[in-house]
Amino acid sequence: MSERPDPVPPVFVLVRPQMGENIGAAARGMLNFGLTRMRLVAPRDGWPNPAAVAMASGAGRVLDAAQVHPDVAQAVGDCTRVYATTARPRDMTKVVMTPEEAARDMAAHVQAGGRAAVLFGPERSGLTNDDVIRAHVIVTVDVNPDFPSLNLAQCVLLMAYEWRRATHAAEPVRIAMAGAEWATAEEMEHLARHYEERLEQAGWFWPPHRADSMKATLRNLWSRMPLTGHDVQILHGILRQMVRWARRGGRVEGDGPEA
Amino acid sequence: MSERPDPVPPVFVLVRPQMGENIGAAARGMLNFGLTRMRLVAPRDGWPNPAAVAMASGAGRVLDAAQVHPDVAQAVGDCTRVYATTARPRDMTKVVMTPEEAARDMAAHVQAGGRAAVLFGPERSGLTNDDVIRAHVIVTVDVNPDFPSLNLAQCVLLMAYEWRRATHAAEPVRIAMAGAEWATAEEMEHLARHYEERLEQAGWFWPPHRADSMKATLRNLWSRMPLTGHDVQILHGILRQMVRWARRGGRVEGDGPEA
Numbered sequence: 001m002s003e004r005p006d007p008v009p010p011v012f013v014l015v016r017p018q019m020g021e022n023i024g025a026a027a028r029g030m031l032n033f034g035l036t037r038m039r040l041v042a043p044r045d046g047w048p049n050p051a052a053v054a055m056a057s058g059a060g061r062v063l064d065a066a067q068v069h070p071d072v073a074q075a076v077g078d079c080t081r082v083y084a085t086t087a088r089p090r091d092m093t094k095v096v097m098t099p100e101e102a103a104r105d106m107a108a109h110v111q112a113g114g115r116a117a118v119l120f121g122p123e124r125s126g127l128t129n130d131d132v133i134r135a136h137v138i139v140t141v142d143v144n145p146d147f148p149s150l151n152l153a154q155c156v157l158l159m160a161y162e163w164r165r166a167t168h169a170a171e172p173v174r175i176a177m178a179g180a181e182w183a184t185a186e187e188m189e190h191l192a193r194h195y196e197e198r199l200e201q202a203g204w205f206w207p208p209h210r211a212d213s214m215k216a217t218l219r220n221l222w223s224r225m226p227l228t229g230h231d232v233q234i235l236h237g238i239l240r241q242m243v244r245w246a247r248r249g250g251r252v253e254g255d256g257p258e259a
Numbered sequence: 260m261s262e263r264p265d266p267v268p269p270v271f272v273l274v275r276p277q278m279g280e281n282i283g284a285a286a287r288g289m290l291n292f293g294l295t296r297m298r299l300v301a302p303r304d305g306w307p308n309p310a311a312v313a314m315a316s317g318a319g320r321v322l323d324a325a326q327v328h329p330d331v332a333q334a335v336g337d338c339t340r341v342y343a344t345t346a347r348p349r350d351m352t353k354v355v356m357t358p359e360e361a362a363r364d365m366a367a368h369v370q371a372g373g374r375a376a377v378l379f380g381p382e383r384s385g386l387t388n389d390d391v392i393r394a395h396v397i398v399t400v401d402v403n404p405d406f407p408s409l410n411l412a413q414c415v416l417l418m419a420y421e422w423r424r425a426t427h428a429a430e431p432v433r434i435a436m437a438g439a440e441w442a443t444a445e446e447m448e449h450l451a452r453h454y455e456e457r458l459e460q461a462g463w464f465w466p467p468h469r470a471d472s473m474k475a476t477l478r479n480l481w482s483r484m485p486l487t488g489h490d491v492q493i494l495h496g497i498l499r500q501m502v503r504w505a506r507r508g509g510r511v512e513g514d515g516p517e518a
Binding site: 058 | 287288290291292293317318348349350351352353354355356357359360397400401402403406407408409413416417420423424427432433434435436437439485487
């Protein structure tokens with residue numbers, strides 16, 4: 001029996017992070033999308049960091065389990081594929097991916113038994129070239145060139161979001177039905193006919209040479225609407241009520257009869 | 260001449276936002292991905308809000324241009340398609356999309372001349388059912404069910420990110436070449452042959468019946484590597500140096516001759 005072990009989710013490595021708040025927010029962003037493996041390289045304010053804990057709130061367990069390393073080499077020592085997030089281009093020959101592409105690449109890598117790490121640089125300066133050289137892949141978020149400043153926690157959030165998208169089957173557009181059912185074609189046909197008959201009586205299809213085109217327009221309107229059976233009953237009810245009202249002479253309570 | 264006007268980018272509507280910091284962070288997230296049209300419905304702490312301005316830093320112009328409305332109806336009055344972001348399911352019949360699907364839907368809608376609005380609820384409680392009823396589409400981010408709390412600014416960031424992805428042609432995986440060029444097949448062939456010859460001389464292909472398979476393994480290794488012409492020259496240089504060194508008797512500076 002040579003069963004393949006379960007894929008190991010990627011580690012997110014915060015390299016020389018400065019603000020505890022950002023470490024805490026990064027932990028939240030990771031856990032929002034199901035990631036829990038954080039490593040820290042030489043955090044500026046030491047470790048543990050109360051500001052990180054305060055910001056992490058419900059994601060404190062990510063911080064509790066975080067490993068601290070003195071340098072990037074040790075932080076990624078057990079990893080087989082390393083991704084470096086960078087905002088600016090580097091003068092080196094290296095594969096560059098979007099977060100989406102990187103997440104898919106990472107998912108394939110860990111599925112095949114590899115171990116992936118994503119490096120995030122310090123707030124002010126980003127990763128150094130020495131850090132980036134260790135990576136197999138550069139990841140760059142396509143941002144507005146006039147305002148490219150993504151903060152550390154935002155960058156972590158986007159990578160974690162893409163990781164979840166890459167590893168959870170995308171659900172197609174769906175309709176929350178709240179127990180309702182779509183109207184059948186037959187119900188729609190009855191509805192269209194009901195309105196046509198009553199509007200005919202009310203003299204709406206005028207002038208006569210335009211009647212067919214007006215009816216077609218109305219039919220098309222109904223068919224564009226995603227109506228439930230219940231919606232159709234409401235539309236019937238509205239029309240019936242208008243007919244009743246018309247037969248009473250269109251009087252509003254308290255008004256006299258119309259002139 | 261009936262030229263179609265330029266598509267109008269979506270407005271992001273923060274409904275009854277509580278913390279100024281979150282409004283400022285939302286403005287940053289929008290501008291990071293090129294969006295500038297913000298509307299506020301009844302912000303708790305009034306408007307303008309100094310905490311929002313402080314947090315927005317470079318994105319202050321988004322706040323400066325933000326419109327304030329007393330209710331959702333007025334905030335989306337000029338819009339033709341409304342999206343409501345919600346974390347929890349609602350008991351109503353409505354299309355539900357992921358952020359990616361919603362962004363594509365929105366891009367198609369504004370491209371066709373429509374005007375789109377995205378509603379974001381207050382930090383603590385999210386949008387009310389009355390707010391959601393006004394929307395054509397519900398947008399829900401697929402999060403870790405054990406830790407689903409996305410904050411307001413994070414939700415805005417993800418929607419803005421997906422808007423940019425939907426409206427900017429996705430760049431395929433690319434290689435930053437830093438002026439380098441890929442090695443040609445001929446260069447690779449010379450490299451493989453150079454190593455084979457020298458390793459043959461060095462006695463590496465042993466035992467003889469395994470030589471062919473060892474050579475194939477080595478060829479395969481070279482072909483898997485994305486080498487530039489310059490990389491190939493380095494690999495030639497390494498091998499030449501080892502040969503020179505071997506001819507000198509493998510002596511390390513300062514060592515005597517090997518026994």
